[in-house]
Amino acid sequence: MVQIPKQAGQPPIESEEAQGPRPVPTSADVARLAGVSRATVSYVLNNTSSVRISEPTRHRVRAAAEELGYVPHAAARSLRAGHSRMVLMPASHVPVGPLFSHFQYELQWALRRLDYTVVQYGSVGMGGDEAARAWAELRPVAVFVPGTLEPGQVEVLKRAGAKAVVTLGSERVEGAHALLMDHREVGHCAGAHLVERGRRRIGVVVPEETGLQVFSEPRLAGVRAAAEPAGAQVVPLPLAYTEESAAELAARWRESGLDAVFAYNDEYAMLLMRALQDAGIAVPEETSVIGADDLLLGKLIRPRLSTVRLEMPSGQLLAELVDRVVRAPGAEPEVHDLLAASMVVRESS
Amino acid sequence: MVQIPKQAGQPPIESEEAQGPRPVPTSADVARLAGVSRATVSYVLNNTSSVRISEPTRHRVRAAAEELGYVPHAAARSLRAGHSRMVLMPASHVPVGPLFSHFQYELQWALRRLDYTVVQYGSVGMGGDEAARAWAELRPVAVFVPGTLEPGQVEVLKRAGAKAVVTLGSERVEGAHALLMDHREVGHCAGAHLVERGRRRIGVVVPEETGLQVFSEPRLAGVRAAAEPAGAQVVPLPLAYTEESAAELAARWRESGLDAVFAYNDEYAMLLMRALQDAGIAVPEETSVIGADDLLLGKLIRPRLSTVRLEMPSGQLLAELVDRVVRAPGAEPEVHDLLAASMVVRESS
Structure with a gap:
């Protein structure tokens, strides 16, 4: 059933020796130069303790390996050690x-x-x-x-x-x-705070950048869980991380009737807060703005940014x-x- | 010279089969289940094109590998393919x-x-x-x-x-x-601009955080190369990325006589600019502040941050x-x- 042509008669693992102008040294080369068996090379270079090998032989093997620039395979080594690190x-x-x-x-x-x-x-x-x-x-x-x-x-x-x-x-x-x-906790924390501040129409920034949904969706759900039972409305706000996107959102702010926003994280919050201020919306008097991550930069802007602090493990x-x-x-x-x-x-x- | 005790008689590569409560499947297990040789398993799973193997055999090998959860070694595979990806x-x-x-x-x-x-x-x-x-x-x-x-x-x-x-x-x-x-170009760019603005005593922030010297040292050298031939003085300013460190530096600002600072990057620049403003130093009237990296956040603060833009590859x-x-x-x-x-x-x- 299996037909092996002549040129494939060699074990495939030997192909390493055949390629390129300067062959990659193998343990067989080290064994040849040191005048020992391949098993001995393997025992010495892997520090196998169950095999006793004289110090002069160990030295000869290590010197040969160094001279040839031989590096054992990580995977082969991990097989011998039982597992990798x-x-x-x-x-x-x-x-x-x-x-x-x-x-x-x-x-x-x-x-x-x-x-x-x-x-x-x-x-x-x-x-x-x-x-x-x-x-x-x-x-x-x-x-x-x-x-x-x-x-x-x-x-x-x-x-x-x-x-x-x-x-x-x-x-x-x-x-x-x-x-x-559970990122719902992040949103819940923000939502509860805004409700406590008397906010009744809360925007939640949902970044348009791909890959962030895994965080933004549970955060939105958390705001809803905290705000809706208290009678507040929650409005998702798609926002790209650009000044243009923030300016567009800010231009529609007053007609949206929002009085608060949880802006996904501190970077989006800083972006949106600047756009709101430039559009003449007073923060926090007209609209509260909250970020998340507690970045140092949030303390440097005015008004200083409120934020949800989360501890990474x-x-x-x-x-x-x-x-x-x-x-x-x-x-x-x-x-x-x-x-x-x-x-x-x-x-x- | 080499004394191998009885229990080490097996080739070390077999040790994988001996460990743990549930042994890791090997290509020998796949060969046994599929009723073919190990070489055939290797040819099939590595898609070796030089060997002709019937479709039913290929199918049996793949099914056996799947049933056992066998995954080839990346390193062994790369040996066979000539190189890895x-x-x-x-x-x-x-x-x-x-x-x-x-x-x-x-x-x-x-x-x-x-x-x-x-x-x-x-x-x-x-x-x-x-x-x-x-x-x-x-x-x-x-x-x-x-x-x-x-x-x-x-x-x-x-x-x-x-x-x-x-x-x-x-x-x-x-x-x-x-x-x-060459990060000297970054510093040179900043230094040349500050000299052109008539600045004569230029501070250069050198972050205290470890690992950044590889960038901060050539940037400092670049500022010196641009500023010193034009008769301006250059003063290295160690700064940690904390509000306390920035406040300390700002408190000593007037006695230092500095009229400009290249602050390593935009984040350090935003930190230091806030501390200078809080200490009553007018930016840019009394002191120019420049960052690097052209982060979006630098456009959001007031005054808007001047910066050195660098293109990563x-x-x-x-x-x-x-x-x-x-x-x-x-x-x-x-x-x-x-x-x-x-x-x-x-x-x-």
Whole structure:
């Protein structure tokens, strides 16, 4: 049934040696130069402790590897060690904001201190199964997904040896550990504050930029949940992050009858507040404006921006969770409720 | 010389089958279930075109792989294919700003359209050689480094099969393709403008946050190169990104005799400008303030912030360079001069 032509008689793994003007050195080359077997090269370079090899031989192997510029394969090495130290994280599909950028930075350091390496995998344009298989091919020991997964993806990752799958999002995923961040709380916090201030017609900015719906929709739902039972109306306001879009929205403000706006985050809030002021709308007298994220820049404008402060998980917490789960992979999925949203009232509301 | 105890008699690669409560499926399991050889499994799952395999057999192998949840190793697969489609990029060691975040996002899409995958590798806390070896272990087809490399690192990557090594920074690295961004131009642009405005004692903000020296030092040098020959003095001003640090600097402003400041970027400029205004210093009458990056937020404050606009390379340009070099790996290193810095004069200078 299988017909193998002559030229394919070699094991395919040898093809590495045949390509390019300067061949990539293999462990066979190292073995030849050091005058030892390939097994010995593997034992020495992987620090296998169950095999006793004399110090002069170890030295000869290392010197040969260095001379040839031989680097073992990460995947082959992880097979031998039982698992890798790689924590895979899909790269963000949208440009990341300052809060998330800082969290990523912290996480990278925290995992590094526990001897893990974070690898961010660009999976844009891939389907769910395709992405999970691509991640699985790198044989990560753990996978951290900001967002959600399908249970089938968790299964693919576990079958490929991932000992921990952790999601960061608003819902638990079967088989995965969960850091829960419910963005409805952010909207709820803003809505409750505006109702308390006596506002009765509340706009909610919904960014037109793609990829932000995963945050903007639950935030809108949260405002509704807080405001509508108290008799206030909630109006979604599409807005692009440009001065033109903000100016258009501001030009229609008075006819819309809005007396407050929760502007998705501080950047959209600063943009819209300036447009409202330029259109002659007094903030906060005529209209309250609230952002979210508690950026330093919000304190610098006048009136100072009221904002919903949200705590991202600390990189340390997540790193410790990953390490704990890698050591005890059979344990029940952990669930951590993370999002602490609180109102920071300044001058704009 | 090599003494192998009994339990280590198995080839180390088999250890994958021995670990954990639910073993990771191997190609041997797929072969067993499908009733074919391991070689056939490999030919089918890697779409090897030089081997003819009947459609029913292909179907049986794929069904068995799916049933078992078998995913091939990326590294093994890249060996068979000759090279991977992975473009490795070291993850940033500092939280990334909005310009770079947007560039990363664009790059990810542009490479994806050419069927490459971007993998960002967290190398914080690694030495140069250690980092290069860790990157090389993933067998990327190309490596893109925002920053610099030592020539030895380029060599390690090339010996491990990387067909393209591209740096983005102020200097060329031997053996690597270079996208040149000279941040002295940013400072020069600001310095020339301030001198033209008649300013004679120019402060230059040097952020205290670690990791930014690679940008702040050439920017300071650029201001000096523009201002000192014209008889203006240049004074470095350490500043942390906090209101307290800015207030302290503003409190000493009049005694320092400064009449202008280039504030590293727009965020530091907005912070310092507010502190100067709060301390009663008139901007721009008493002191000119300039940022860099041309963020939208700089247009929203009053006075509107003057800024140095800099063009990041487009993700498309870099993706095309990578693809061209991967196809013709023997070609001479390409050098592209990228940084177009230009002054955007608004109201603060």
